[in-house]
Amino acid sequence: MGKEFFRMLTPFIYRQHLDYQAIEEIKAMKEKINLSIALDPKMERDVKLGPGGIREIEFIAQAFQLMHGGQSPWIREPNTLRALHRLAQERFLPTEEYSGLVKAYTFLRRVEHRLQLLHQIRTHHLPESQREIVKLAKRLGYHRQLTSTPAEDFLHDLREYTGTVKWIYDRLFYRATAVPISPKTGEGPTPDLLLLLEDPEGAAMVRKRLKEAGLADVERGYRNLLMLKEGPQAAQLALSESRYLPRLLPLLLDALKMAPDPDMALNSFEQFVRAMGAWDSLLSLFCENPGFLRVLIRLFGHSEFLAQLLILHPDLVNLFLHPVSLERRRSKAEMKTELSSLLAEAESPTLRLDALRHFKKSHELQIGIREILGKANITDTFHDLTEVADLCLGAALRMASEEMEARYGTPEIPERDRTFTRSHLTLIGLGKLGGHELNFGSDLDILFVYDEEGQTTGGKKENGGPAESISLGEYYSRLAHRTLRILTTLTKEGAAYRVDVRLRPGGQKGELAQSLASYGRHFEAMAELWERQALVKSRVVAGDSGLGQTFLKKVNEFVYGRSLSPDEIHQLAEMRERMGNERGAYHPHLLDIKLGVGGVADIEFIAQMLQLRYGGKIEALRTPRTLQALEALGIHGLLSSAEANLLRDSYLFMRRVENRLRILSDQAIDVLPSSPEKINNLAKRMGYQDRGGGEAGQDLISHLESHRKRVRESYLLIFERESH
Numbered sequence: 001m002g003k004e005f006f007r008m009l010t011p012f013i014y015r016q017h018l019d020y021q022a023i024e025e026i027k028a029m030k031e032k033i034n035l036s037i038a039l040d041p042k043m044e045r046d047v048k049l050g051p052g053g054i055r056e057i058e059f060i061a062q063a064f065q066l067m068h069g070g071q072s073p074w075i076r077e078p079n080t081l082r083a084l085h086r087l088a089q090e091r092f093l094p095t096e097e098y099s100g101l102v103k104a105y106t107f108l109r110r111v112e113h114r115l116q117l118l119h120q121i122r123t124h125h126l127p128e129s130q131r132e133i134v135k136l137a138k139r140l141g142y143h144r145q146l147t148s149t150p151a152e153d154f155l156h157d158l159r160e161y162t163g164t165v166k167w168i169y170d171r172l173f174y175r176a177t178a179v180p181i182s183p184k185t186g187e188g189p190t191p192d193l194l195l196l197l198e199d200p201e202g203a204a205m206v207r208k209r210l211k212e213a214g215l216a217d218v219e220r221g222y223r224n225l226l227m228l229k230e231g232p233q234a235a236q237l238a239l240s241e242s243r244y245l246p247r248l249l250p251l252l253l254d255a256l257k258m259a260p261d262p263d264m265a266l267n268s269f270e271q272f273v274r275a276m277g278a279w280d281s282l283l284s285l286f287c288e289n290p291g292f293l294r295v296l297i298r299l300f301g302h303s304e305f306l307a308q309l310l311i312l313h314p315d316l317v318n319l320f321l322h323p324v325s326l327e328r329r330r331s332k333a334e335m336k337t338e339l340s341s342l343l344a345e346a347e348s349p350t351l352r353l354d355a356l357r358h359f360k361k362s363h364e365l366q367i368g369i370r371e372i373l374g375k376a377n378i379t380d381t382f383h384d385l386t387e388v389a390d391l392c393l394g395a396a397l398r399m400a401s402e403e404m405e406a407r408y409g410t411p412e413i414p415e416r417d418r419t420f421t422r423s424h425l426t427l428i429g430l431g432k433l434g435g436h437e438l439n440f441g442s443d444l445d446i447l448f449v450y451d452e453e454g455q456t457t458g459g460k461k462e463n464g465g466p467a468e469s470i471s472l473g474e475y476y477s478r479l480a481h482r483t484l485r486i487l488t489t490l491t492k493e494g495a496a497y498r499v500d501v502r503l504r505p506g507g508q509k510g511e512l513a514q515s516l517a518s519y520g521r522h523f524e525a526m527a528e529l530w531e532r533q534a535l536v537k538s539r540v541v542a543g544d545s546g547l548g549q550t551f552l553k554k555v556n557e558f559v560y561g562r563s564l565s566p567d568e569i570h571q572l573a574e575m576r577e578r579m580g581n582e583r584g585a586y587h588p589h590l591l592d593i594k595l596g597v598g599g600v601a602d603i604e605f606i607a608q609m610l611q612l613r614y615g616g617k618i619e620a621l622r623t624p625r626t627l628q629a630l631e632a633l634g635i636h637g638l639l640s641s642a643e644a645n646l647l648r649d650s651y652l653f654m655r656r657v658e659n660r661l662r663i664l665s666d667q668a669i670d671v672l673p674s675s676p677e678k679i680n681n682l683a684k685r686m687g688y689q690d691r692g693g694g695e696a697g698q699d700l701i702s703h704l705e706s707h708r709k710r711v712r713e714s715y716l717l718i719f720e721r722e723s724h
Contacts, residue, residue: 047108047115048124052162054112056169057084057105063172064092080105097168104161111158114139213256216677217263224270225249244283248293251286255294259301260684268300268307275311292320299369302685305440305666306368309361316365326366327375332387335363339391343399353486356395357493363388364440368663378656379627385438392487392496393427393444394542400482404475409457411450411472424544425450425476425513426551430503434537434624439655441662441669443498444487446541448480448513449551476513484512503534516551523558529571532559536608536615537624560615560622569609569723576605591704593654593661594670598708600658602715603630603651610638613722626651643714650707657704660685672704 048054061083069076072090077083081102088098114136115123127133133151142150206225207218215221229245252269259265276282286293300307310316319326330338339359346352367384370376376384405411411423431445432438450472458469470478480501487496504510505522538555540548564572580586585595594600607629615621620632627648634644660682661669673679680690680697690696 045126045128046124047111047126047158050162052104052164052166052169054105054108054124056165057101057108060101060165060169060172061087068092100164101168104165107157107161110140111136209253213253214259214262215256215266221263221266224266227270228273244287247287248283251290251293252297255290255297256301258294259297261301261681264304264307264681265297265301268304268311269297272296272300272307272311276314276317295320295369295373299372302372302660303368303663305663306365309365313358313361316362319362319366319369327370327373329370329376329380329384330363330366332391335359335387336391336394339395343395349399349403350491352399353489353491353496354493356392356399356486357491357496360388360392360496361493368440371659371663378652378659381659382432382437382439382655385440385442386433386436389433389438389444389497390429390541393429393446393483396483396486396496397425397427397479397542399486400479403482404479405456405459407459408468408470408475408478409459411454411456411475413452413454413472420454423451423454423472424547425479426543426545426548427541428548428551429539429541430534430537431500432537433541434539436539436625437655439659439662441666443500443668445500445503445537447501447504448476448483449519449547450476450513450515451544451547452515452517473511473513473515477511480512503531516547516554519551520554523554527558529568530575532612533572533608535559536611539624556622559612563616564609564613566723569613569719572605572609573719573723576601589674591672591701592670593657593672593704593708596708598710598712598715599670600651600654602711603647606647606715606718607633609719609722614638639718643718646710646714650711653703653707656686657682657700672701 044050046053058080061080064087065075065077065083068090072092075083075086075090075092077086084093084098084101084105087093088095093101111126112124115126117139127136130151133154134149137150137154140154142154144150145153148156203222207222210218210221210225213221228249252266256262256265273282296310299310339356342355342359343352346355364385367376367381367388370384371378371381412420413423414420426449428434428447428449429445430447432442433444433446438444452472454472456469456472456475484499484501487499489495501512502508504512505514505519505526535555536559538552538559540552579601580595580597583595584590585592585599586597590596592599604626607626610633611621611623611629614636618632618636620636621629623629623632630639630644630648630651633639634641639647657672658670661672664685672682676694676697679700680694683696683700684690686700688696688699
């Protein structure tokens, strides 16, 4: 029972994040002791509670244990000397300080022991009379020297040991903190914003500070600060009672000045603090880590979507406390191991769905932060988002397969010798997924392809009834439906992805999963030009890779088996114009960076038209990735060097604009907002500088229009050139 009780207490004592609140609470306890010493001078002579005494050594050890014990179980040691030894072994405590603390602790405990033997009572006070001090010194082994008495030597050593302890204690608990900057003079202490919030006359100064920080809606910002100060009604401790809020508010206002959208950043920050619950601990963390606060505000100023991820999943805050880990891109193998572990730990199908979604959101948050902080470029972001999607698709397919096989048995194909071999299915990615070009908010375009017709062996019936065996066509269609449900069902964690399966033969009326042979027949007899173009982006994303490669071989024969005629080039151009007109993207008052004139679609149509025309002869053109295709087209002289560079640069620029639009709310948004204020905020999220007059937004529009104009000119020229 004792072990079970300790097991329950462990996560409460040793937090997984750096518990700076623990340091503040220990410091607060010691400050109360110091106040007692100030009120009672006799406490100065207390070897346990006095300055540099036993209690300070214990507090030093316990502070390190509370801060790091969550990540380092080895240092969870109740014995003070052993704890100090382990802290030194793990390099949390410098060797010199460890040595000083051990010597001081051993000395002071000997003094404590001799005091209690001398007086036969439990005491920690040094005697006041010189005679008693001499007795104590002799009991401790001090002897008269030529130049000093036992009492003098003892008191000298006592001062040395307690001085060492006090220096180490003060260094740990009283590190210098930044001095807030005055809004009037630019130096020295700022007026206490808490007092100003409480004073009706001071409210004007607070509003002024908010305006200086860049907020447009100053009144809402002021209410956010009031809510931070007052805390929720249900809170046991309002933030106005917190010792950290006076330190936090100036840091917060300075961080808001650097945010691209200070209003959105402060709104999300208030929601985040309110959702976290452990208010005082959180504010302590911000004050001890102003860099963490700045990163958080920067994130909140870029993306409401990522802010909500953090608000709904407070455990993800730990990512910010390990900057090196946060900035490091994870390999696909690492992420696969992590996802497998999460799914294995989930104890029910519902929990597995939540684990899958939590994995996706956790990595989306990390990917988004890396790009916002400038630690990854836009192509890194596309690649990493696609890798996460591949893993989620693979996991969903495996989960669905386990359920289907339990019910229907193993899918098998009959051989000529009357034996059976296991059947397989592959998932093919198209569009941005196939091109390794996923952005935030992107749908997943996929095809389900199985090898041959056959039958399942029949699963086990719980009621003892006959096993249920079905055809492979029916089995794989049900498997596809179940995979889609795993990805799209709304749980408390939301949906994992939006999935589009309309590019299969027959569209919405066709079977979800179709065999390799049925695809072959479709390619030979019924496939249209738009399907050839769509299949340029084919890539195996999950399932059986061998079957996937066999399918891609058939796809390549269909897509690149013959060139494009001039008439087909005209058809592609008509498709592009119809796409822009029917979806309203060509409206003169809309800035649609994807489907509008000179948008991303123009670049993709150029690349795919040339791939279809020349890919049969030039293998390097057979790639689903747009940037790789543009590079290969330039290398092989199908685009001039100037054309290839222009199209690459414009593609990257417009995809980055798209990224900043979509990361805001995780929606598939490709149209710039009509509001000049929102365009200005978008420009600032892209790094454009604003001088207070909307210059950032104007510069963004100017650059975007320049790119679109040059892309459209290239599009018209290249299509005209190739159609003759």
